[in-house]
Amino acid sequence: MAIxxxxxxxxxxxxxxxxxxxxxxxxxxxxxxxxxxxxxxxEINRGKLWKHIKHRYENTEDADE
Structure with a gap:
């Protein structure tokens, strides 16, 4: 009661x-x-969102030029 x-x-x-x-x-x-x-x-869409799969599509060679 005091609380x-x-x-x-x-x-x-x-x-x-x-x-x-x-x-x-x-x-x-x-x-x-x-x-x-x-x-x-x-959590439901883990592995389907861009932030989870973008490493597959980014080309690191283009970034060096």
């Missing part, structure tokens, strides 16, 4: 801190959701 009371007094008691808490939480959630989705996509 919930402290969280309430710190973040939710005033409307301004409540609104800021919601905004920061939404930004944090969006970043974590986006990075998680990208990680899942890359």
């Amino acid at each position: 919930t009371g402290a969280v309430y007094n710190l973040l939710f008691r005033r409307t301004s801190t409540f609104a800021i808490t919601i905004m920061v939480g939404a930004v944090f959630f969006e970043r974590m959701f986006d990075q998680g989705g990208d990680a899942i996509f890359e």
Whole structure:
């Protein structure tokens, strides 16, 4: 009960801190959701994406000229 009371007094008691808490939480959630989705996509498509196969198609001899 002490933790919930402290969280309430710190973040939710005033409307301004409540609104800021919601905004920061939404930004944090969006970043974590986006990075998680990208990680899942890359894991499913491992070996099929350009960054995984570009070494097969790049010609290092042309870079020396």
